[in-house]
Amino acid sequence: MRLPVLLALFSGCALILSPATEGCGPGRGYGKRRPPRKLTPLAYKQFSPNVAEKTLGASGRYEGKITRNSDRFKELTPNYNPDIIFKDEENTGADRLMTQRCKDKLNSLAISVMNLWPGVKLRVTEGWDEDGHHSDESLHYEGRAVDITTSDRDRTKYAMLARLAVEAGFDWVYYESKAHVHCSVKSEHSVAAKTGGCFPGKALVSLETGKQKALRDLQPGERILAASVDGQLLYSEFITFLDKDPLARKLFYTIRTEEEFPRELALTAAHLLFVATNCSAGMGSGEWRTIYASEAQLGQCVLVPRGQGELRSVRINSVGVQEDLGVYAPLTRQGTVVVNGVLASCYATFDKHAVAQWAFAPLRLLYSLIGPSGGQGNGLHWYPRLLYRLGTLFLDSKHFHPLGMAEIER
DSSP states (O other): OHHHHHHHHHHHHHHHHSOGGGTTSSOOOOSSOOOOOOOOOOOTTOEESSSOTTSTTTTOOOOOOOOTTSGGGGGEEEOOOTTEEEOOTTSSSGGGEEEHHHHHHHHHHHHHHHHHSTTOOEEEEEOOOSSOOSOTTOGGGGTOEEEEEETTOOGGGHHHHHHHHHHHTOSEEEEEETTEEEEEOOOHHHHHTTTSSOBOTTOEEEBTTSOEEEGGGOOTTOEEEEEOTTSOEEEEEEEEEEEEEEEEEEEEEEEEEOTTSOOEEEEOTTEEEEEBSOTTSOGGGSOOEEEEGGGOOTTOEEEEEETTTEEEEEEEEEEEEEEEEEEEEEEETTSEEEETTEEEEEEESBSOHHHHHHHTHHHHHHHHHHOOOSSOOSEEOHHHHHHHHHHHHHSOGGGBOTTTOOOOOO
């Protein structure tokens, strides 16, 4: 019982500690504007967050060396930002090559450096390593790590430079040496799932009126097709988006069913999907479980609606990966949703649908009191962000998708 009890405590704390006005944008404040937050330099040999670099709460596991001849070389992109100086001692341009996430964080850091120290630029001494100069399984081999200094090479600035890197959004920052700061980021595969779990914006849901509607156009308060725990179809109120980003381009797992009942569902790697190996089993039989979309396999059964308010099971006959625009994670009161004619959970990242439904009960109660969220801005909702943050501190990482942990905003 330890796991459900902890999550229940977390969700209760979230409801108590987070004001209703916090969830969806600026809203009305509490009077005086907060003074600017004072930045604290990192201490020598300190790293942030205070976990090992290649763990779930930081930059994640090593995925293998990228070479110029490997298929993954296309994951690297050159950085020609004129506000960054690249040492490039190999004279090959390798230090300029990095993943898009690393590039974005580095460019953000460059602005912070110039703002804090006018006339000083960010300097990269090591980027992607193709020559084996680093330790085994170094993230430099994947273009996910950089070693940095300032252009004036003033070592008294490096402690604050490390703090600026944390604020710029690097997933792990280490004041490693008196001569440089080491920074790294999550893999692009992790970033593809960083929103936890979502569907593309063009995915369709069925309204109580009988019409279909794209998720990107869905309005809180509308009732959409879902299912009860015993497999009965019903219409459940759409409350809010747990995650929403109309402009994001992400990788989605595309699951197609057999031709007799053809369906095609796209969802991110960490999203939960109901499956069984025995297609004749009813949903309430105990044969059905939730798995991550990235674990879906040929021959497994998923649930699709059929007449008279019932579900029937059909087999998966192909699983692929494709890129699409927009990420949307709808939350219904039932905790389930039928998208593109396939039943899925509303939840992601954590591997237990029933526990997640319990943990999100306070959020559903909150919206029962204040009404559905009609003004939610883009990004991850504050409630799952808080749950995931607490989960990484107190729960075994085996319960979380290895690439699907929500990105925690610093």
